[in-house]
Amino acid sequence: MIYKLLFQNKWKESLRSSIWQKSIALNIILGILMLYFLVNFLLLGLFSDKIIMEIFPDENPVIKFNGLLFYFMCIDLLIRFLGQTVPTLSIQPYLHLPVKRSSLMHYLLGRSVVNPVNYFYFVIFIPFAINAVSSIYSAEIAFLWLFILLLVIFFDNYLITYVKRQMGNKPIIVLGLGLLIVALIVLDTYKIFSLQKISEDFFTSILLQPILIIIPIIALICIYYINFSFLRKNAYLENISKNNSRKSVSTVGVSFFNRFGVIGELMNLEVKLMLRNKRPKSIIYMTPLFLLYGFFFYPQEIYMNMSAMLIFVGVFISGGFMMTYGNYLISWESSYFDALLTKSFNFQKYFQAKYTLLASVTVISFLITIPYLFFDIKLLYINLACFLFNLGFNLYIVLYFAMNNKKYLDLSKSATFNYQGVGVSNFIVVLPMLLLPILIYIPFAFMNMPTIGLIVIGCIGLIGIVLYKPIQNIIIKRFYQKKYEIAEGFRQH
Amino acid sequence: MITVNNLTKKYSSSTVLNLDNLIINKGESFGLVGNNGAGKTTFFRLILDLIKASSGNVTSKNINVAGNEDWKHYTGSYLDEAFLIEFLTAEEYFDFIGKLHNMSKGDIAEFLNLYADFFNEEILGQKKYIRDFSKGNQKKIGIVAAMMGNPEIIILDEPFTNLDPSSQIRLKRILKELKAKYDLTLLISSHDLNHVTEVCERIVVLEKGLVVHDLQTNENTLKLLENYFAV
Numbered sequence: 029m030i031y032k033l034l035f036q037n038k039w040k041e042s043l044r045s046s047i048w049q050k051s052i053a054l055n056i057i058l059g060i061l062m063l064y065f066l067v068n069f070l071l072l073g074l075f076s077d078k079i080i081m082e083i084f085p086d087e088n089p090v091i092k093f094n095g096l097l098f099y100f101m102c103i104d105l106l107i108r109f110l111g112q113t114v115p116t117l118s119i120q121p122y123l124h125l126p127v128k129r130s131s132l133m134h135y136l137l138g139r140s141v142v143n144p145v146n147y148f149y150f151v152i153f154i155p156f157a158i159n160a161v162s163s164i165y166s167a168e169i170a171f172l173w174l175f176i177l178l179l180v181i182f183f184d185n186y187l188i189t190y191v192k193r194q195m196g197n198k199p200i201i202v203l204g205l206g207l208l209i210v211a212l213i214v215l216d217t218y219k220i221f222s223l224q225k226i227s228e229d230f231f232t233s234i235l236l237q238p239i240l241i242i243i244p245i246i247a248l249i250c251i252y253y254i255n256f257s258f259l260r261k262n263a264y265l266e267n268i269s270k271n272n273s274r275k276s277v278s279t280v281g282v283s284f285f286n287r288f289g290v291i292g293e294l295m296n297l298e299v300k301l302m303l304r305n306k307r308p309k310s311i312i313y314m315t316p317l318f319l320l321y322g323f324f325f326y327p328q329e330i331y332m333n334m335s336a337m338l339i340f341v342g343v344f345i346s347g348g349f350m351m352t353y354g355n356y357l358i359s360w361e362s363s364y365f366d367a368l369l370t371k372s373f374n375f376q377k378y379f380q381a382k383y384t385l386l387a388s389v390t391v392i393s394f395l396i397t398i399p400y401l402f403f404d405i406k407l408l409y410i411n412l413a414c415f416l417f418n419l420g421f422n423l424y425i426v427l428y429f430a431m432n433n434k435k436y437l438d439l440s441k442s443a444t445f446n447y448q449g450v451g452v453s454n455f456i457v458v459l460p461m462l463l464l465p466i467l468i469y470i471p472f473a474f475m476n477m478p479t480i481g482l483i484v485i486g487c488i489g490l491i492g493i494v495l496y497k498p499i500q501n502i503i504i505k506r507f508y509q510k511k512y513e514i515a516e517g518f519r520q521h
Numbered sequence: 522m523i524t525v526n527n528l529t530k531k532y533s534s535s536t537v538l539n540l541d542n543l544i545i546n547k548g549e550s551f552g553l554v555g556n557n558g559a560g561k562t563t564f565f566r567l568i569l570d571l572i573k574a575s576s577g578n579v580t581s582k583n584i585n586v587a588g589n590e591d592w593k594h595y596t597g598s599y600l601d602e603a604f605l606i607e608f609l610t611a612e613e614y615f616d617f618i619g620k621l622h623n624m625s626k627g628d629i630a631e632f633l634n635l636y637a638d639f640f641n642e643e644i645l646g647q648k649k650y651i652r653d654f655s656k657g658n659q660k661k662i663g664i665v666a667a668m669m670g671n672p673e674i675i676i677l678d679e680p681f682t683n684l685d686p687s688s689q690i691r692l693k694r695i696l697k698e699l700k701a702k703y704d705l706t707l708l709i710s711s712h713d714l715n716h717v718t719e720v721c722e723r724i725v726v727l728e729k730g731l732v733v734h735d736l737q738t739n740e741n742t743l744k745l746l747e748n749y750f751a752v
Binding site: 290301508 | 594598617
């Protein structure tokens with residue numbers, strides 16, 4: 029009875045959540061993206077048995093697949109650590125009502141059963157179960173196999189809930205887990221310690237002796253119970269709110285900026301904003317990935333011959349941060365925008381601070397990625413041209429169009445899969461930044477003058493850098509026209 | 522000091538504020554009262570150039586506040602939490618605002634020292650971010666920050682709400698002292714008729730965006746206001 033009421037409330041909460049209050053166009057774009065991933069996973073599921081047989085023609089694909097399952101578990105844990113939220117707060121309104129505490133805890137934990145995210149992987153698993161498991165073993169075994177995977181996924185789910193409740197969102201855990209996975213893969217390739225073998229044996233033996241299913245079942249019950257007893261002991265208001273307020277607070281500013289007067293103060297503020305709020309922080313964590321983006325492309329012969337693709341990568345490497353963070357450049361400050369408007373500084377300085385900050389990250393990103401030239405010296409030229417283009421063109425686009433965001437941005441929510449405050453313009457504005465350099469380049473490539481193409485891209489950037497003052501004035505003029513509208517939008521939340 | 526000329530603010534078709542002419546003189550303490558939706562905050566936002574007037578304008582020292590930023594140097598304000606930077610500690614916030622007013626570290630420390638009583642040891646040295654303070658303490662931070670940089674005008678929206686009784690009394694004393702000392706122009710709005718009549722020499726009653734009373738405070742004012750708001 030009580031569960032029914034609680035789930036009804038949850039259902040209403042989801043339906044009325046701000047996620048849906050986006051424009052239709054944005055929902056469509058997100059829908060297409062979701063569909064795209066779904067189709068990708070489905071295809072992977074449909075062909076995974078063939079892919080495995082292609083690589084290991086003489087082996088049982090099911091056993092090979094089983095060998096990957098512990099790795100799957102680890103990667104799933106990593107993804108969950110980044111994306112899964114632990115919403116203890118949502119039971120706060122019920123704590124004082126005549127509801128048994130343990131019921132609330134069961135409800136809180138039971139909610140993940142109805143969370144569709146937990147079933148996403150089955151888009152891969154079900155086709156494989158039908159194609160491979162049932163044809164090699166039997167239909168019953170295929171069901172058993174899927175059931176094991178269900179247990180595994182929920183084990184991961186409850187394990188990460190517990191870990192996150194215990195330790196909070198420490199990036200060191202992600203790093204540790206990432207390194208552990210890399211280490212296991214290395215150990216596996218050199219056959220020192222094979223997690224793959226353990227995984228193969230473990231899952232395959234359950235398939236052969238179904239009674240062993242008791243092991244994952246017991247593991248799941250244990251982790252559920254550990255979660256439950258921890259929650260029951262700790263679900264008091266003071267513990268719940270502890271999640272938001274950290275006990276000790278770092279008050280170290282970046283004293284380096286203090287020399288630059290008001291601009292320095294504003295940059296200092298921005299750095300604190302990035303480091304102390306969940307949502308901008310998750311973008312910071314992603315920035316190293318932008319730098320590593322090259323490794324996906326450069327080692328592969330096909331891409332190395334596609335210069336247009338390399339330009340795309342080049343723009344992204346030095347401009348990734350600028351595009352993701354800069355997209356919301358003004359919205360980040362939506363919670364105190366009125367304060368900025370009434371305080372005694374000039375908005376020229378405000379934009380100068382923003383420019384300096386984004387430009388610094390772009391320069392640093394470029395410098396760090398210079399070693400890519402060891403793949404091929406031409407990468408240095410391409411990335412240099414793209415870097416100049418980022419600095420002298422894209423950066424202004426970012427500053428100019430950041431003013432189109434008039435939605436309040438909640439800084440306390442994490443950025444993964446968070447579309448609160450996001451509009452269609454955020455997607456559209458990225459397109460010219462990525463596509464324009466390619467469009468400039470392509471005609472030259474066709475005329476067999478790729479170097480000239482790169483020089484043109486670089487020169488556009490240089491001209492933009494030289495014209496800093498007049499362009500900044502245009503941006504500021506637009507800001508003064510739009511500031512009321514922006515402030516009005518930010519107040520509505 | 523502040524002059525209002527035929528100021529109106531409309532949202533779609535409804536007019537939320539409509540003021541003909543209103544002059545607030547230097548050194549005046551100006552109280553704004555009215556029920557919810559009377560247009561108090563809208564008026565303050567227009568004075569601070571936070572929203573665009575539908576017609577008319579507000580001038581501060583004879584310069585239109587819209588399209589000009591000189592007034593920012595001598596106007597301190599605190600309307601709501603949007604004036605606080607929630608992820609800073611109280612010290613960092615004061616430091617930030619102080620630096621914008623070209624105050625040195627020493628100036629800031631000296632300034633904050635004046636408000637030690639008002640802070641009641643609950644604001645400084647707390648090692649927590651502003652978002653984790655109680656509403657009352659957040660308000661104290663905002664109000665004191667509004668007083669930084671020797672402003673000539675201070676604008677506060679419902680400064681007494683959420684403050685504990687002792688802090689309300691201290692705040693009244695602070696406002697009166699500042700006014701006496703620096704000939705400060707003070708604009709406050711309040712739902713508490715007692716406080717506002719005690720602090721302000723002039724009280725304007727707004728109703729649905731219109732001025733219905735413009736009174737110089739005397740011993741009868743409180744009674745008059747109570748009668749006006751009686752249902």
